[in-house]
Amino acid sequence: MCIVAFAWKAHPRWQLVAIGNRDELHARPAEPAHRWEQAEHLLAGRDTLAGGTWLGISEEGRFAVVTNLYGFGPPVPERASRGDLLKDFLSGDGRYADIGSAEYSDFNPFNLITVAQDEALVHSNRPDKSTSILPGGVHGLSNGMIQQPWAKSPELNSRLERWMANGSDDPAMLFEYLLDQNSHEPAGLWGPSSATSLRPEHSPIFIRNPTYGTRCSTVVAIDHSGNGVFIERRFAASGSATGETSLPFAWPTP
Known part of the structure; x- marks a missing residue:
């Protein structure tokens, strides 16, 4: 997942809303979002190459989403x-x-x-290990540093904020925001050794590329009664939609 906008306790109906795109090599195998057999309370897609996931929900009251962080050298294959x-x-x-x-x-x-x-909570491991509490509001992650987000991240945040401010009630409408293929590239950010590096081809919210691009869009919404929905739309290397999965679930309430 290369970009996510996350609303936490910022809406009268929804206690959590998360929208995002997963960008990855199209050749890397993955399973669509589903309930995992070995842990039926877990809803997520699965990276079949490494066995993990990029975004998921547990009906035990847990949520997680990860993005890679650029600007700190090439990945080390031997790491977990x-x-x-x-x-x-x-x-x-x-x-x-x-x-x-x-x-x-x-x-x-x-x-x-x-x-x-x-x-x-928001966590990172560069430049040092850090964990911070996220207050109520809209927050975003992309592949830049948390303190210096790529321009497309606040853009997606603002769209989610508008959706909430308009009193919208249909989470499926949020997929439109995730299809944006316009460039969001501030001048001067790109540099091969910069922790804020943003390659021009990575500047759109939706990356359309035959080799590496947006593989799926995800919307997760949970209301204050614990009723939730996990919706995933998948895309081919051409950028055309190939399928959709919608999974209702329930979260514990305080």
Whole structure:
């Protein structure tokens, strides 16, 4: 997932709304969003190459989404998959189930949002390990540093804010915001050694590219009664839609 806008306790109906695009090599195999057989409370897609996920929900009251972080050198293949962080945290089982004590140095650079026990946190492992509480409001992640977001991230945040301000009630409408193929590239940001680096081909919210591009768009919405929906739309290398999955679920209420 290369961009996500995340609304936390910012709407009279929705306690959580997350919208985002996963950008990845089209050749990398993945399973669509589904309930995992070994943990039926877990709803997520699956990266079948490494076994983890990029965004998911647990009906035990957990949410997580990760983005790669650019600007700190090429990835080290020997490191653990960033998807393992989400898989273990969401399932509640495994080496990284306790996100607070996880060894972030095991992974290539990442940004991560988690929700558990009615608390939203944002994590990163570059330039140092960090975890901060997210207050109520709209927040965003892309592949830039949390403190210096790429321009497309606040753009998507503002669209989600408008949707909420208009009193919109249909989460499916949010997919329109995720189809934007316009460039959002401020002058002077791109540089091969810059932590704020933004390649021009990565500047749109929706990346249409035959090799590496937007593989799926996801909308997650949970109301204050704990009723939720997880909707995933998938795309071919051409950018055309190939399928959609909608999964209702329930979250515990305080």
